[in-house]
Amino acid sequence: MLRSVALLRRCPVVFISDLQPRLLQLVLPVTLTRPTRAMSQNALSVQPIVISGPSGSGKSTLLNKLFAEFPGCFAFSVSHTTRNPRPGEVNGKDYHFVTKEDFVKLVEESGFLEHAQFSGNMYGTSKQSVRDISSSGQLCVLDVEINGVKSIKQSDLKPKPRFIFIKPPSMDELRRRLQSRGTETEDSLKKRLDSTQEAMDYADSGAYDHVIVNNELEVAYEHLKGILIADIHKIQADKLKKGQ
Numbered sequence: 001m002l003r004s005v006a007l008l009r010r011c012p013v014v015f016i017s018d019l020q021p022r023l024l025q026l027v028l029p030v031t032l033t034r035p036t037r038a039m040s041q042n043a044l045s046v047q048p049i050v051i052s053g054p055s056g057s058g059k060s061t062l063l064n065k066l067f068a069e070f071p072g073c074f075a076f077s078v079s080h081t082t083r084n085p086r087p088g089e090v091n092g093k094d095y096h097f098v099t100k101e102d103f104v105k106l107v108e109e110s111g112f113l114e115h116a117q118f119s120g121n122m123y124g125t126s127k128q129s130v131r132d133i134s135s136s137g138q139l140c141v142l143d144v145e146i147n148g149v150k151s152i153k154q155s156d157l158k159p160k161p162r163f164i165f166i167k168p169p170s171m172d173e174l175r176r177r178l179q180s181r182g183t184e185t186e187d188s189l190k191k192r193l194d195s196t197q198e199a200m201d202y203a204d205s206g207a208y209d210h211v212i213v214n215n216e217l218e219v220a221y222e223h224l225k226g227i228l229i230a231d232i233h234k235i236q237a238d239k240l241k242k243g244q
């Protein structure tokens, strides 16, 4: 019986149409109304969002506005790293601090959505850390650069994330914003601008579900909010139900 129920879930049309009416009565309530394992584990099934865009395009600015307007609805996943904790950093909150051996083991087990090496240390986003946020009833936000986007696209993450690209209005404006942010040296500014064209070309190839041009901040923000508003309402309703 259990086997046939499982088969029915995979190809209901073929099997249901072949069933006798009496058998249908017995089977349908089980197959169509009982939640699947995935549904019961995470009744609130919202898609994680992957935000990407050139450095200085305004990702943090837009996300900060979103987090401020909808507190408790969004969360970044906690990354893994092999670097040592800095004073004040908390394991499991700022990062999952792991040994190189443990990191490599997780890579071999395909546990990462994306991972990369920076100045001798490894960093990665595990699939589990994204699931942890989804099952806590929040929408997981992944702010990643182009290679991260490509890796996540190849992964089997469920539910499939939505990919959003934040596009600067022009290269000149991007340079101006990065300069006025006051965080860059001439050298780091050049590096950031150099990598911009590749990111823009990738976006132009249709890699993203949504492209938001961040010219007027309020307009760009409304665009982002419009994309996410149905999920925000779902999350808020779920919180209300749980009395949070």
Ligand SMILES: Nc1ncnc2c1ncn2[C@@H]1O[C@H](COP(=O)(O)OP(=O)(O)OP(=O)(O)O)[C@@H](O)[C@H]1O
Pocket: 053, 054, 055, 056, 057, 058, 059, 060, 061, 062, 177, 178, 180, 181, 214, 215, 216, 217, 218, 220
């Ligand atoms: N629409 C906008 N109009 C004018 N300035 C903006 C706008 N959006 C963002 N900025 C400014 O541009 C600068 C870069 O924005 P922000 O730091 O959010 O970019 P980012 O994409 O998060 O960059 P990075 O990837 O380097 O962290 C900031 O100083 C921010 O205040």
